[in-house]
Amino acid sequence: MRYFLGVLLSLPLSLMLIGLVAAVLPMPWHGWLVLQLIAAIVLWMLLALLVALPAKTWPPLIALLVGNLAAWLALQATPLYGVGA
Amino acid sequence: MRRMIDLHAWVGVASGLALFVAFFAGAINVFHHELHHWQEPHFAEQSATPMGMDRLLEQVTEQYPDARKRLYLLPDDEDPGVMWLESSKDDWVTAHATDFNAQGVHEDAPRSALADFINELHFALGIPNPGWPINIGMTFMGLISVMYGVALFSGLLIHWPKLRKEFFALKHEGNMRRYWKNLHNVIGIISFPFHLIMSVTGAAMGMFTVVALLLGALVFGPQLRGVITEQTEVWSAVESQGNSVIMPRMDDVLSAARNELPELTVDWLEIRGYGDAAGWIDVAGSVPGYVGHHAHVVLDPTLGPLRVIAPGQRSLNFASLSPVYSLHFGDYGGLLVKLLYFVLGLLGSLLFVSGNILWCERRSDRTGPGRSSAFLLRLTLGICAGVVIGIAFSFLASKLLPHTPLAGLVAMAERGVFALILVLLVVWSLRASPLRFSSQMLRIAPFCYLAIPLLQAVLEGSHAWLEADNRLVNLLLLAVAASLWVVRRQFRKRIRQAEPHPLWVGKVSEGDPKHLADTEREADAAASHSAR
Numbered sequence: 001m002r003y004f005l006g007v008l009l010s011l012p013l014s015l016m017l018i019g020l021v022a023a024v025l026p027m028p029w030h031g032w033l034v035l036q037l038i039a040a041i042v043l044w045m046l047l048a049l050l051v052a053l054p055a056k057t058w059p060p061l062i063a064l065l066v067g068n069l070a071a072w073l074a075l076q077a078t079p080l081y082g083v084g085a
Numbered sequence: 086m087r088r089m090i091d092l093h094a095w096v097g098v099a100s101g102l103a104l105f106v107a108f109f110a111g112a113i114n115v116f117h118h119e120l121h122h123w124q125e126p127h128f129a130e131q132s133a134t135p136m137g138m139d140r141l142l143e144q145v146t147e148q149y150p151d152a153r154k155r156l157y158l159l160p161d162d163e164d165p166g167v168m169w170l171e172s173s174k175d176d177w178v179t180a181h182a183t184d185f186n187a188q189g190v191h192e193d194a195p196r197s198a199l200a201d202f203i204n205e206l207h208f209a210l211g212i213p214n215p216g217w218p219i220n221i222g223m224t225f226m227g228l229i230s231v232m233y234g235v236a237l238f239s240g241l242l243i244h245w246p247k248l249r250k251e252f253f254a255l256k257h258e259g260n261m262r263r264y265w266k267n268l269h270n271v272i273g274i275i276s277f278p279f280h281l282i283m284s285v286t287g288a289a290m291g292m293f294t295v296v297a298l299l300l301g302a303l304v305f306g307p308q309l310r311g312v313i314t315e316q317t318e319v320w321s322a323v324e325s326q327g328n329s330v331i332m333p334r335m336d337d338v339l340s341a342a343r344n345e346l347p348e349l350t351v352d353w354l355e356i357r358g359y360g361d362a363a364g365w366i367d368v369a370g371s372v373p374g375y376v377g378h379h380a381h382v383v384l385d386p387t388l389g390p391l392r393v394i395a396p397g398q399r400s401l402n403f404a405s406l407s408p409v410y411s412l413h414f415g416d417y418g419g420l421l422v423k424l425l426y427f428v429l430g431l432l433g434s435l436l437f438v439s440g441n442i443l444w445c446e447r448r449s450d451r452t453g454p455g456r457s458s459a460f461l462l463r464l465t466l467g468i469c470a471g472v473v474i475g476i477a478f479s480f481l482a483s484k485l486l487p488h489t490p491l492a493g494l495v496a497m498a499e500r501g502v503f504a505l506i507l508v509l510l511v512v513w514s515l516r517a518s519p520l521r522f523s524s525q526m527l528r529i530a531p532f533c534y535l536a537i538p539l540l541q542a543v544l545e546g547s548h549a550w551l552e553a554d555n556r557l558v559n560l561l562l563l564a565v566a567a568s569l570w571v572v573r574r575q576f577r578k579r580i581r582q583a584e585p586h587p588l589w590v591g592k593v594s595e596g597d598p599k600h601l602a603d604t605e606r607e608a609d610a611a612a613s614h615s616a617r
Binding site: 003007011012015016018019022029030031032033034035036037038040041042044045046048049052053055072075080081 | 088089091092095096231232234235238239242284285288289292293296297299300303304305306312313315316317400401402405406409
């Protein structure tokens with residue numbers, strides 16, 4: 001259950017983290033979309049791996065949830081959504 | 086470390102069987118192009134010379150108006166083909182020059198679809214796509230690839246401290262389980278870079294739709310869809326003004342493309358808006374000598390160049406997309422690299438079988454005899470044997486049926502016989518002793534693959550080895566037969582040298598451990614002796 005939830009919750013977090021990197025880097029985000037896709041996939045795998053490291057089940061899953069929420073809030077402060085192209 | 090092992094086992098077992106299918110079919114699919122040639126039946130009396138590319142295009146676009154919007158031309162000196170999206174069928178249709186009779190009318194001749202079936206098994210486990218926006222089978226395999234990546238990274242963390250020691254550790258030390266473990270570790274370590282490439286590129290291709298949807302929803306908004314199209318399409322969609330144009334001869338198109346990019350080797354052409362002045366032609370192919378070798382020359386109907394996309398002349402998106410495909414398909418380094426992918430693919434299959442077997446034995450050792458580990462072991466053996474032997478029978482059906490009155494059923498038979506054998510062997514494996522089942526399957530399987538080239542030689546004579554693609558595919562099938570023979574020999578050797586795990590020998594369930602290993606029998610005997 002822990003691994004399954006870890007895999008599931010890691011996907012949106014990895015995408016939003018890559019989105020934040022795209023917002024920070026001084027180059028148009030649409031110019032390196034394929035690299036973002038590959039980076040997001042690798043990050044997804046690594047996050048799912050990290051969730052398995054702690055001894056207890058719930059803290060890493062809660063950390064993932066909090067991370068997702070924080071990344072989503074941080075994305076709202078960027079000009080990416082709908083106006084970046 | 087314990088949690089890493091648990092994670093590695095969990096993701097490995099959850100994805101192992103799907104990965105076995107993908108890798109075994111994928112090893113054969115490395116030679117997809119050659120298999121397309123192999124599957125074409127050869128008769129002693131061949132029909133008249135088929136029409137050329139230009140006449141084929143005229144006939145197809147006249148008889149099928151949908152083809153005028155968008156079609157793919159597959160150049161071939163002997164039998165060129167055209168592929169287009171037929172709205173009445175809501176599916177892609179392929180027609181070859183040999184499908185047209187002397188009057189130029191398309192006859193829906195039954196053709197083998199073996200290469201496409203093997204390809205579908207590889208990327209979607211053969212799960213049909215009913216035209217949904219998301220290809221279920223492909224997305225499922227994308228998710229499996231992600232889990233496979235997690236298994237790889239966790240496997241690397243587990244084995245990193247003892248990497249050098251395990252590299253030379255293929256021995257059994259009187260213990261069957263040690264042999265499976267060492268085999269799993271050695272294959273995993275040797276082929277780690279290959280598996281890393283496969284997992285990342287497989288996940289990128291399989292999960293593309295899901296990731297794009299989520300990226301749009303969470304990060305970039307609705308603009309993303311248009312941006313993806315703009316960044317990955319070679320040219321914009323046709324906006325017809327209603328002006329017609331006489332299409333250039335395809336030989337001239339190919340010359341014009343080579344004029345723009347002299348080192349281009351052509352694979353296929355995409356024609357949008359056939360006969361429309363606003364249409365365009367994309368001559369797609371490769372520039373040898375690059376990993377990201379894909380190249381496109383886009384021309385207008387008057388053969389004016391619109392765009393050239395090639396190594397050194399392309400955007401970052403094209404430059405990073407091309408290696409994703411070529412690294413996955415292994416088509417960047419000629420025959421040698423393809424053969425390497427073939428071998429690594431077969432070894433990968435062995436990696437996943439050994440991983441599942443290890444898990445079953447380990448779980449049984451840890452928690453005592455249980456139905457779940459016995460069931461998974463039997464299911465693993467059933468699916469692996471079913472896929473290996475089922476694919477061999479698909480090949481046999483593909484070669485045999487065109488020479489019988491049942492020729493019209495060939496494409497259906499290729500899939501049907503595979504499904505039938507898979508189901509039968511899985512059912513059999515769930516009822517039989519795993520050890521006996523494995524021995525029997527490993528005895529049959531090499532002969533199934535040996536029979537395919539022999540059957541072709543009997544039916545088609547010297548065509549089976551004189552034609553280059555046929556020769557190559559037949560040699561590969563013989564290599565699969567030889568590999569299975571080696572696995573059988575090793576399997577028998579291990580049985581002779583070491584007592585198999587109790588899971589392998591019959592019923593193992595709570596309260597019914599009928600078959601004990603030698604060590605367990607000795608321990609029981611010693612215990613009863615001391616009690617007396």
